[in-house]
Amino acid sequence: xxxxxxxxxxxxxxxxxxxxxKTDTVTAAKDTAIIARHDSVIMVAHDLRIGxxxxxxxxxFLQPGRRDVEASADxxxxxxxxxVIELGYHQMHIDKTDLFQYQSHGYFYRIGIDKNxxxxxxxxxxxxxxxxxxxxxxAVLQQTVQHYHITDTIWGNVDGSIPRQTVQGLxxxxxxxxxxxxxxxVDLGWSVRGRTLLNHPERKTNVPPYVIPxxxxxxxxxxxxxxxxxxxxxxxxxxxxIFHKKPSSLK
Amino acid sequence: MHLRLWIMVCLLSIIAACNQDIHIxxxxxxxxxxxxxxxxxxxxxxxxxxxxxxxxKTLHQPPVLLIxxxxxxxxxxxxxxxxxxxxxxxxxxxxxxxDTILIYYARQQKLLSxxxxxxxxxxxxxxxxxxxHIDSAxxxxxxxxxxxxxxxxxxx
Numbered sequence: 001x002x003x004x005x006x007x008x009x010x011x012x013x014x015x016x017x018x019x020x021x022k023t024d025t026v027t028a029a030k031d032t033a034i035i036a037r038h039d040s041v042i043m044v045a046h047d048l049r050i051g052x053x054x055x056x057x058x059x060x061f062l063q064p065g066r067r068d069v070e071a072s073a074d075x076x077x078x079x080x081x082x083x084v085i086e087l088g089y090h091q092m093h094i095d096k097t098d099l100f101q102y103q104s105h106g107y108f109y110r111i112g113i114d115k116n117x118x119x120x121x122x123x124x125x126x127x128x129x130x131x132x133x134x135x136x137x138x139a140v141l142q143q144t145v146q147h148y149h150i151t152d153t154i155w156g157n158v159d160g161s162i163p164r165q166t167v168q169g170l171x172x173x174x175x176x177x178x179x180x181x182x183x184x185x186v187d188l189g190w191s192v193r194g195r196t197l198l199n200h201p202e203r204k205t206n207v208p209p210y211v212i213p214x215x216x217x218x219x220x221x222x223x224x225x226x227x228x229x230x231x232x233x234x235x236x237x238x239x240x241x242i243f244h245k246k247p248s249s250l251k
Numbered sequence: 252m253h254l255r256l257w258i259m260v261c262l263l264s265i266i267a268a269c270n271q272d273i274h275i276x277x278x279x280x281x282x283x284x285x286x287x288x289x290x291x292x293x294x295x296x297x298x299x300x301x302x303x304x305x306x307x308k309t310l311h312q313p314p315v316l317l318i319x320x321x322x323x324x325x326x327x328x329x330x331x332x333x334x335x336x337x338x339x340x341x342x343x344x345x346x347x348x349x350d351t352i353l354i355y356y357a358r359q360q361k362l363l364s365x366x367x368x369x370x371x372x373x374x375x376x377x378x379x380x381x382x383x384h385i386d387s388a389x390x391x392x393x394x395x396x397x398x399x400x401x402x403x404x405x406x407x
Contacts, residue, residue, distance in 0.1 A: 063273075096273075096365070100362070100368050102365075145362070148360065148362075148369040149368070149369075150360070152329070154309065154329045155309070155311075155330075155331040155332060155334075155337075158369075160360060162360070206361040208362060217272075219272075
């Protein structure tokens with residue numbers, strides 16, 4: 001697979017080079033003021049970067065009864081463009097003895113791309129990136145109300161339960177952040193995210209989800225989030241990319 | 252030093268904000284049937300009117316007194332959350348006879364918010380009533396989800 005990929009890239013580079021020669025010849029014939037290009041070849045590392053969101057460890061302290069786990073994987077596909085997959089699990093338990101007992105658990109995934117905005121020439125031996133990107137997120141949540149109580153002094157109190165329901169969430173998000181190399185194969189990074197819900201999960205149920213996994217509060221259409229992650233890089237392979245520099249004119 | 256202090260304050264504020272909605276109920280939880288009293292002038296014209304009410308009671312046994320001796324333009328009555336119908340007895344203080352109204356509906360318990368818990372929403376189906384004092388009645392809003400809206404108009 002790797003050989004095929006390298007072969008394809010080599011063919012592309014050769015073809016690009018031939019096309020460039022042809023273009024340069026034509027350009028030179030037409031306008032002698034434009035000189036030849038100085039293309040450069042760089043090696044792009046296609047490392048698999050696997051991350052664990054450390055900020056989720058604090059969640060049970062921020063919201064008792066809540067547990068979240070989130071992991072991510074990204075890889076540079078073409079220079080400065082990264083494909084990203086993020087996966088996670090969420091669990092929530094609310095026990096308000098006089099009102100209701102609620103339990104939910106679910107998973108989510110996000111897929112998207114990141115664009116590195118750090119100049120690649122700044123330090124070619126490091127893997128630092130400053131990026132912005134987009135994600136499409138999808139979550140599936142199962143929730144149960146074991147017991148609810150409504151006080152009614154006129155007609156009588158109401159007690160009941162609601163069996164397991166499945167709720168789905170779909171959202172778009174924008175993300176910006178940093179990933180900084182702290183050891184040979186270890187990076188540390190943070191990101192801020194803004195999300196907007198695309199569907200209306202609260203309309204399909206009489207129990208609006210308290211938290212949509214991977215999105216945030218189910219009562220809001222927009223959500224903001226912060227991630228602080230530790231990444232481990234696994235070097236897989238490198239490919240050569242040719243960078244075309246703009247032709248310079250003679251003064 | 253100041254920056255660290257600000258970061259700590261911000262984090263504590265976030266922690267406090269995260270738990271607020273579970274512990275505090277900030278929404279009105281009353282869900283009641285709104286009844287307005289009207290006077291029919293002709294087949295097309297009417298205006299709202301005040302009714303001198305001797306009492307309004309629930310129909311079930313033992314009856315519960317809901318409104319006692321007052322002059323009102325509208326009343327808000329609690330519907331039975333344990334059954335698909337509710338009955339009320341409305342007696343004007345100008346007479347010894349009372350009218351009975353029966354409301355038939357579908358119920359659904361809904362989680363209003365984690366802080367407030369569950370409430371029952373109603374979807375009115377039909378209504379029946381006696382005509383000792385009531386000329387006619389109409390359902391103007393079938394969805395009973397709060398206390399602010401008028402759902403039934405009684406014409407006297």
